[in-house]
Amino acid sequence: MKVTKDLVAASATPMVLGILAEEDSYGYAILKRINELSGGELDWTEGLLYPLLHRLERLGHVESSWQSVAGERRRKYYRITDGGRAELAEQRRQWETVVGALKGIWPGSDGSRPLIALPLGGRA
Amino acid sequence: MTDDLEAQFAQWRRYLEGRRELRPADVEELEDHLRGSVDALVEVGLHADEAFLVAVKRMGSLDDLSREFAREHSERLWKQLVLTGTADGAGAGTRSRRDLPVMVLCALGAAVSVKVPELFGLTLDRDGAFYAPNAALFALPWLAGFLAWRRGAARAVVGVLVGLFALGAVAANAYPLAEDSQSVVLTAIHLVIALWFAVGLAYVSDDLRSPRRRMDFVRFTGEWFVYYVLIALGGGVLTAFTVGTFTAIGISPEGFVSRWLVPCGAVAAVVVAGWLVEAKQSVVENIAPVLTRLFTPLFTAVMLGFLVTFGLTGDGIDVEREALILFDLLLVVVLGLLLYSTSARDPLAPPGLFDKLQLALVVSALAIDVLVLLEVTGRITEYGTTPNKAAALGENVILLANLAWSAWLVLGLVRRRAPFAALERWQTSYLPVYAGWAWVVALVFPPLFGYL
Numbered sequence: 001m002k003v004t005k006d007l008v009a010a011s012a013t014p015m016v017l018g019i020l021a022e023e024d025s026y027g028y029a030i031l032k033r034i035n036e037l038s039g040g041e042l043d044w045t046e047g048l049l050y051p052l053l054h055r056l057e058r059l060g061h062v063e064s065s066w067q068s069v070a071g072e073r074r075r076k077y078y079r080i081t082d083g084g085r086a087e088l089a090e091q092r093r094q095w096e097t098v099v100g101a102l103k104g105i106w107p108g109s110d111g112s113r114p115l116i117a118l119p120l121g122g123r124a
Numbered sequence: 125m126t127d128d129l130e131a132q133f134a135q136w137r138r139y140l141e142g143r144r145e146l147r148p149a150d151v152e153e154l155e156d157h158l159r160g161s162v163d164a165l166v167e168v169g170l171h172a173d174e175a176f177l178v179a180v181k182r183m184g185s186l187d188d189l190s191r192e193f194a195r196e197h198s199e200r201l202w203k204q205l206v207l208t209g210t211a212d213g214a215g216a217g218t219r220s221r222r223d224l225p226v227m228v229l230c231a232l233g234a235a236v237s238v239k240v241p242e243l244f245g246l247t248l249d250r251d252g253a254f255y256a257p258n259a260a261l262f263a264l265p266w267l268a269g270f271l272a273w274r275r276g277a278a279r280a281v282v283g284v285l286v287g288l289f290a291l292g293a294v295a296a297n298a299y300p301l302a303e304d305s306q307s308v309v310l311t312a313i314h315l316v317i318a319l320w321f322a323v324g325l326a327y328v329s330d331d332l333r334s335p336r337r338r339m340d341f342v343r344f345t346g347e348w349f350v351y352y353v354l355i356a357l358g359g360g361v362l363t364a365f366t367v368g369t370f371t372a373i374g375i376s377p378e379g380f381v382s383r384w385l386v387p388c389g390a391v392a393a394v395v396v397a398g399w400l401v402e403a404k405q406s407v408v409e410n411i412a413p414v415l416t417r418l419f420t421p422l423f424t425a426v427m428l429g430f431l432v433t434f435g436l437t438g439d440g441i442d443v444e445r446e447a448l449i450l451f452d453l454l455l456v457v458v459l460g461l462l463l464y465s466t467s468a469r470d471p472l473a474p475p476g477l478f479d480k481l482q483l484a485l486v487v488s489a490l491a492i493d494v495l496v497l498l499e500v501t502g503r504i505t506e507y508g509t510t511p512n513k514a515a516a517l518g519e520n521v522i523l524l525a526n527l528a529w530s531a532w533l534v535l536g537l538v539r540r541r542a543p544f545a546a547l548e549r550w551q552t553s554y555l556p557v558y559a560g561w562a563w564v565v566a567l568v569f570p571p572l573f574g575y576l
Binding site: 052055 | 149159183189192195196197471472542
């Protein structure tokens with residue numbers, strides 16, 4: 001399965017902000033975390049991640065600084081700002097609306113009654 | 125890490141450094157990323173060479189990567205090229221080759237249109253009341269046309285542009301204004317501004333909503349002005365030689381110079397300057413930001429000096445109408461400095477001395493604006509209103525709103541409370557307000573004040 005480009009683009013900002021809300025991080029680690037979280041289904045390119053990080057910085061949602069952690073290379077770390085947290089909360093509300101609406105439409109595993117009849121094979 | 129692998133990294137880094145979309149800090153960030161992928165691949169059992177190859181391959185095409193960086197950081201590319209059309213670039217290539225003939229065509233069109241009224245018996249030296257308000261209409265539609273063509277503007281946008289210029293023609297010619305009326309001067313000034321924003325619409329026609337694109341237009345305006353002044357200086361030299369050499373052989377070229385060379389050259393140069401900024405074929409690259417840096421401290425000093433003197437003497441601004449207009453112009457120049465330095469600033473740079481200087485500039489401009497506003501309101505209540513005073517009042521209110529909020533945002537920037545993008549967004553979204561006011565003065569004022 002490949003997640004479509006539009007969906008990846010739309011979800012990129014809340015994902016990055018969400019990861020940075022957990023802890024400060026750097027590009028490669030963020031990409032790895034997204035890969036883990038999605039079970040390898042979301043495969044972001046560097047051309048998506050780094051310009052996005054720079055844009056979030058320009059908009060004041062994140063701050064960056066070069067840091068040298070002992071035993072590691074000098075790295076550019078990103079930290080979420082208060083503005084970024086507010087943006088994340090806003091995006092989260094929007095996504096919950098979308099996800100909630102979709103759950104209402106699709107036959108779910110939570111036992112809720114599907115609104116549309118789908119051929120369910122043996123279970124019918 | 126083997127030396128061999130380090131050599132490969134060095135080579136890859138050199139390759140990246142050659143790309144003007146990327147800054148050294150970006151290259152370092154991306155190299156750290158590549159090293160992260162290589163380490164992970166070595167951990168799962170690949171040889172260093174293989175790991176490097178796989179990691180580079182995973183990073184994908186560097187063209188794609190640079191293009192994404194270019195989209196985010198358009199201010200970096202501004203110096204070298206102007207992004208036009210779609211990213212695939214196939215159409216853009218053929219377009220840029222046809223730039224020159226289309227530009228020549230537009231410049232010729234402007235030159236011809238300034239001579240067309242002569243067919244109807246109007247001449248430049250006798251019919252100032254016709255030529256002054258129409259001046260913008262001879263040149264700017266052609267510049268807008270050139271830009272709209274370059275951007276491949278959508279039909280709807282072209283329609284709006286045609287509509288705006290038609291509206292401009294109505295504003296310039298439909299009202300019965302006497303040659304010495306205040307409204308002729310007001311219309312002439314405000315129509316230039318209103319139509320320049322129409323040029324702006326053509327400029328941003330490939331991405332109407334983007335604030336960054338509007339900022340590009342502000343940059344364009346600054347550079348265009350510098351190029352135009354340079355062309356005008358060259359034109360002066362050309363005129364001097366034309367007059368001098370022809371007079372030397374006993375032929376008087378004054379008629380040709382004043383009726384053909386100067387008017388045609390002036391309008392054609394509007395298009396040529398626009399083309400030069402787009403094509404960047406000159407050696408004077410981005411001189412306007414340098415001028416801004418130079419004059420921001422000087423203007424701040426003059427305005428603070430004025431405010432201090434004003435406070436010491438204690439009298440009100442008791443001056444003639446012309447002096448009030450002078451103050452308005454001063455505020456417009458300050459706004460230009462603010463707008464232009466906003467457009468030239470690196471959005472990611474931390475607040476520095478220059479930002480504090482800018483805060484001083486904006487705050488002193490705000491103080492002067494309030495003083496002028498009080499004076500204008502006083503005059504209106506005392507002597508009643510005229511088109512000039514009403515126009516000045518409106519401009520001061522609009523500038524006051526912009527300067528006040530800008531001061532607040534620059535203060536936030538200096539105190540690291542607000543990102544630079546907030547100031548940028550405020551300025552770009554305020555641009556239509558100026559255009560709107562200019563249209564109001566040009567279209568509504570003459571009938572409102574009984575064609576005074």
